[in-house]
Amino acid sequence: MMPKEFESEKAESKWYDEWNENSIYEFDRSSDSKKYVIDTPPPYPTGDFHAGNALNWCYIDFVARYKRMRGYDVMFPQGWDCHGLPTEVKVEEIKGITKNDVDRSKFREYCKQLTHKNIGKMKETMGNLGFSVDWSQEYITMDPDYWSKTQLSFVEMYKNDEIYQRNHPVNWCPRCETAIAYAEVEHEKRKTKLNYLDFSLDNGSIEIATTRPELLPACGAVAVHPEDDRFKKYIGKKAKVPLFDQEVDIISDEDVDPEFGTGAVMVCTFGDKQDVEWWNKYDLPLRQAISPQGKLTDLADEYKGLKTDEAKEQIIQDLEEKDYLVDQEEIEQSVGTCWRCSTPIEIISEKQWFVEVNNDEILETAKTVNWIPEHMYLRLENWVNEMEWDWCISRQRIFGTPIPVWYCKNCGDVILAKEENLPINPTEEDPEDKCSCESPEIIPETDVLDTWMDSSISALHVAGWPEEKYKENYPVQLRPQGHDIIRTWAFYTILRSAKLTDEKPWDDILINGMVFGEDGNKMSKSLGNIVPPEEVIEEENADSFRLWAALGGSPGSDIQFKWKDVKAANKFLRKTWNVLRFTLMNIELEKMGNEPEEYNLSDKWILAKLDEVLSKYKKNMDEYKFKESVELVKSFLWEDLADNYVEMVKWRLYGEKDYSAQYSLFKSIDSVLKMIAPFAPFFAEEAFSNYSDGFIHNSLLPDLDIYHGEEAINRGEILRDIVKRIRRYKSNEGIPLNEELKLVDLYNSPSFLKDNVKDIANTIWAKNLSVNEEPPNLDEKVVDVSPDMSYIGPKYKQESNEIVERLEEMELDEIKEKVRSGEIDLSLSDREITLPRDAVIIKKKPYYKGEEVDILEIEGRDIIITVSKN
Incomplete structure (x- = not known):
């Protein structure tokens, strides 16, 4: 039996380990499947995986999970850009030293220790949020294996005269030296x-x-x-x-x-x-x-x-x-x-290493990339047009990728490391070659490379560069990142890709905005408006946080955190859980693989609506429209499936055990779960496990284009609207939904409704129901006369009491006679007859075959419904 409620804490602690233990997210370079490679941001390992990080990674995970469910072999790697200056500053703070107080290798070791500790903290939060990272593809830029690639890119560009050294004014930080x-x-x-x-x-x-x-x-x-x-x-x-x-x-x-x-x-x-x-x-x-x-x-x-x-x-x-x-x-x-x-x-003017910046080359390459949203390209273009200096890539620090060169003490020439000897640290190793003057005295380069030199080859690295096979995966399919680093990470990656490969680095670049607090300001420690992801997970659950990220705004736009949005997302999950639970309680699960031979109109309608939703959902997801995708599924689940279809088929599920109703209901909720799986992975996996083996994230999104199309939708919506209108009537009249109505007649009705009398009658609890293609032929009787107080304004202010008294004295039969004879000129409006001169409202009621009935109209349709309650 499926539990009554979704236990998020239990699901979150269970499924992340299950996914990793079963390696369901591992990328297989040798497979024949369609490949989808993501150039994931390698963040600085600060130990704090904040809401801005979480928003970016939510976007990545939405795409990765969706693409897997469309049949792609997805690489979602995770890197760590370790050579950030903040690491050195933090080590100095923790140890109470400066980088010059200890041996270089000792200081590097302190930085490594802090980095590994912070990576552990950030990975824990990433796991708590359910990100489907392929940890077999993890890379750390401070590891020599990654050094070798950064150094190789330096060597190749140096040989191509795209890197040079000279005395030149540079921007200099006196604090960081x-x-x-x-x-x-x-x-x-x-x-x-x-x-x-x-x-x-x-x-x-x-x-x-x-x-x-x-x-x-x-x-x-x-x-x-x-x-x-x-x-x-x-x-x-x-x-x-x-x-x-x-x-x-x-x-x-x-x-x-x-x-x-x-x-x-x-x-x-x-x-x-x-x-x-x-x-x-x-x-x-x-x-x-x-x-x-x-x-x-x-x-x-x-x-x-x-x-x-x-x-x-x-x-x-x-x-x-x-x-x-x-x-x-x-x-x-x-x-x-x-x-x-x-x-x-x-x-200040210092001898530094520079990368030549070719603005035209960068912009031409950037134009071949699909920017989402499109206007973000202009940010890059504006930045490139402001560039006046080449890129200074040398840093006077310790914790960074060593620049693979030495200098001849005698003549000053540069001695470049050999490619086959990389990775190499010039401060600890000697070059294999000598200077042309053959002097034995050499000086190692003590500067390190700018950290962007590491991260700007991330796309090349995940594709498999420098191995020749990297071209099979290059350009990679996606670069997700924040708009705040367009001028750095995006700019440098495009520059390096153009110089090293003559290609663009990615097909698409997906930009996310910044996260603002509930006070409307960008989240910051100084303002005290930060809401860590862990707090949201503890208060609600990880999936609700992820749904907030999806529903909060469009790619590229800033997004405001609101607790009410997180709680609304959780309410949507509870509703979905309840529909699934209802479904499993009312179907024969073992039969659900076999399609019914026939469908009722209501079944055709819900499956055609589902087909329409799936089609729009896939298009939205292909265009990275996460908000629209979730809203589409949410609307289908709540309005079409739960509020309407379930109510229309209960009688068939309870009494007749109708298989087409069971199948259509199951197909609908199963598809809903698969569509929300990229956004709410813990919830979807836990729900899926109640009726299926395996993992939902290994299954494919269904294709339902075999179903009944536009005609089924149009006819089904007429059926739905009739049921909705009568149910609303019952609610307004205080009639229990399961209380029987004596007689319901439909007028101006399309003929196909005659084939669905049983469906309608059993859904609305009507003892008798008739379908008429002609308009109604009704009698009307006056049933009430009352003062129209809206006419007692300034004009009648002095006479108001007198008017009310006169109305109270009037006999109903007298008014009826005057109305019939035309002696009193009335303004008729629907079922209300108004006598402006005497401020009178005369109410009529329709009668059909001697029975008093209520007339219901369906908004936007010509169908008229008459209802006799008893």
Whole structure:
């Protein structure tokens, strides 16, 4: 006997282990089945699998489970992008050290230990949410096996002149002491002071405005707009920098904004991207005043060693004392910050490794990918069009994939690792080759690769690259990811795929939005509005959380978490459980494999509706429309199956044990379970186990196109509407649904209803039921007269009491006589007869064959129903 209620905790603890023990999600590269490969995001192992992660993985799992049920051999791998800077920062915090306090190998070991611990925590949450990951395809980017692929991609691109090394300005985080990519720079609005300073001239001075007086020692020029009449006379002359006394040229450039500050600005190496452009354009001297540690250098004289904020404060004070500070005003400024620690970045010139960025190549490749939703492509396009520098891929860190090169101490040439020797760590191993000058002295590269160099080959890795057979699975079918990393993970993956394979990395890219709390703000610890997935699982269940994710919004859009939505999802599951339980109690399960020889109209209707739903469901799922898919199934289960079909066939199930009713009911609920299985896997598996062996997730979605099509739907809906209308009538009249009606007549009825009299009568509990194709021929009798109080308004305010008294005195027979003779002009409206002049409502009742009846009309149809209650 099927349990009365779905026990979610029991099902969740049971089925995830069962699925893994039976390897039902393992991908078989050698099989002849259609392949569907997913380039799953490898998250940073923070230990916290938050709601945003969960939304993304829900989308992935919906697709993976659906595709398996359509006959595909699906690869749903899971990777871990371990070389994130946050891991180093967390280790430093936990151990109370910096990365420079211990041996490199020891620090790497600390990072590995923390990473494995965090991976374990995240895998537990993923299991609790029922994600059908193929753990045999798990990869960890800190493992040497994965290193070898990242390093191989470096070697190949280096040989193709797509990777190079040079001294160049880079974005630099003083807190993390490493270069960061342009894509890793966030921008925050912060309050600051705009300082107006006097720069000395041979005769007089020129006033400039700057927010960064600590960069005065780095100043290499003063720039003005060529059409600014205030400064034309100074162009080509020299100005002396206050406090530091270096003389700099006054140059003109159209990029100067005459409206900002005084219209004259200092050009430093480097304050921002504009400075870098002018430095290149005018071949200005490199004056690096800020060190990699965020302190002022020897150029700053007495300010050497001060941190930038300390130096700014001291320099402003000295400028004021020496009368160089003319004025100050508070402004709001967009400040570039490190996306990992929010420290304001600096731009410094360092010898770094770069990947050449070909914007046209990236956009042409991206256009061949199917973007869901389509407009997300524009985010990538806008980002690419903003790119001004090549991708800096070297990082001054320890926990990362080593750059596989050494340098000759004698001549400085690069010695590249051989492909067959990968993976390799230059700080622990020597190269097989020597430099061309044959000097025995070599220096290992201590920098590591940007973590995006690891994750940007994830699609290649899951396809099987660099083995030749990878081409059988490449491009992979799907990349699911958040819109916040389009400019990083999507951008870098497209770039690398184009350079390494001349192909797009995936057919489709499915974008999910961010998760917002019930307060309408993006979930964050600082706002205290985070709802962890574990809390939802404990309060309701995993499947309700997953259904919230499906129903919350469309791909690409942000989604708000609401407890009421989770509870509504759970209510839907309970309803589905109850329908299945009712079905199993009223069928002969062992016979359900044999199709009936004949069907009643109600059976044809429900199966035709099911066929329609299945067709739309598959189309929606193929287009990643999860919300529409679930709503479709939910509507069918609740309205068509539970509220209507079940009620129409109860009499056949209870009394006649009708097989066509049993079969149609079973086919319908079985199909519902299979359609919701991708969204509610624990529930679907537990429900399925009550009537079938094996796993629901190994079964295929049914095809029902053998059934009865549009005519069955149209006719069945007429049948349904008649039953619904009479049941609603009973409810409104307070008549129990199982109480017998004496007589029901249908008028203006289509002839096919004559073949379904028994079905209708037994469903609505009618002792007698007739079907008439003609309109009704009814008598009408006046049964009541009452005041129409709606007419007693301002016009009748003074007379209202008198009118009511007069109406009460009127005899019913007198009114009837006046109505029949036409002496009183009445306005007739359906069964209500209104006498506006005397504010009277006269109510009539229809009679048929001497019996008083109620007339029911079906909305949108011409059929009229008359009902005699007793």
